[in-house]
Amino acid sequence: MAQSTWLPGGGTLPSIAEINDCWLEGAHHTEAAREAASQIAMCAPHIPYLVRSVRSLLGRVVKFLLARGVRQFLDLGAGVPAVGHIHEVAWGVDPECRIVYVDFDPAVAQEGRTLLADNDNVAYLCDDIRHPRELLDNPELRNVLDLSRPVAVFMLQTLQELPDSEDPVGLVAAYSNAISTGSYVCISHFGSKDEQLRNGLNLFGQMGFGAPPAITFRDPDQLTNFFAGLELIDPGVVPVPLWYPDSKDDIDHNPHLVPVHVGLGRKP
Numbered sequence: 001m002a003q004s005t006w007l008p009g010g011g012t013l014p015s016i017a018e019i020n021d022c023w024l025e026g027a028h029h030t031e032a033a034r035e036a037a038s039q040i041a042m043c044a045p046h047i048p049y050l051v052r053s054v055r056s057l058l059g060r061v062v063k064f065l066l067a068r069g070v071r072q073f074l075d076l077g078a079g080v081p082a083v084g085h086i087h088e089v090a091w092g093v094d095p096e097c098r099i100v101y102v103d104f105d106p107a108v109a110q111e112g113r114t115l116l117a118d119n120d121n122v123a124y125l126c127d128d129i130r131h132p133r134e135l136l137d138n139p140e141l142r143n144v145l146d147l148s149r150p151v152a153v154f155m156l157q158t159l160q161e162l163p164d165s166e167d168p169v170g171l172v173a174a175y176s177n178a179i180s181t182g183s184y185v186c187i188s189h190f191g192s193k194d195e196q197l198r199n200g201l202n203l204f205g206q207m208g209f210g211a212p213p214a215i216t217f218r219d220p221d222q223l224t225n226f227f228a229g230l231e232l233i234d235p236g237v238v239p240v241p242l243w244y245p246d247s248k249d250d251i252d253h254n255p256h257l258v259p260v261h262v263g264l265g266r267k268p
């Protein structure tokens, strides 16, 4: 069954990954996810734009890393691996790239496995990223990734689902400590200046759609703390459209106002 949030009326909010897939115009979501996507967009109309913006960012970061010789990728909280996800971009440059996707939503992981079947260079694990040691020791992961060589670890829009009580800084440190020199960590996150989203989440509850998705907002300086022990690559922690934009569409009209920030750190 899909990872979902129980609503007071007894219904469930479909998984965020499937809702994202709707906004990315993908083909891997249910009718219920489409309905939830349109209800959320009614409350916070900028959300589909942000999701597309982060997917475009993902492609730019993968290309940046490929140009620096990285050929292994680990995506924590991956969602549905479609519509320009890591393997699509990486294999376009080098089909030998090795990728492990991880999500704890069983339905999303199953969808991922179906999509990626029959390729030894990729695996989709249904696992909880809050247990880094167990995850990194998982034989399925080790069959694909050689952790003695550089790997790029992605956590795009994942840590905002972890409250401070879950120690997300310590969690990132556990992954940073475990990867080899020359590896990278990329994190994107909702910032607290997103009044539109805050209001939208409130409105979601008031309109009777049930409990809104639980999100922890973190500012750019909090996001910077996640990169302790890593060299933050220029331009540092910035709004997503300003991280090496490669087209006019990436930048849009007011890129500095986009309330999702990203950073890329390199393990020295």
Ligand SMILES: C[S@@+](CC[C@H](N)C(=O)[O-])C[C@H]1O[C@@H](n2cnc3c(N)ncnc32)[C@H](O)[C@@H]1O
Residues within 6 Å of the ligand: 003, 015, 016, 017, 020, 054, 055, 076, 077, 078, 079, 080, 102, 103, 104, 105, 108, 127, 128, 129, 130, 155, 156, 157, 158, 161
């Ligand atoms: C907002 S979606 C982002 C998906 C993708 N990274 C993207 O940018 O399109 C966050 C994903 O993280 C997953 N997730 C959240 N907490 C997780 C955990 N503790 N372990 C594994 N996956 C998790 C959710 O199931 C969801 O698919």
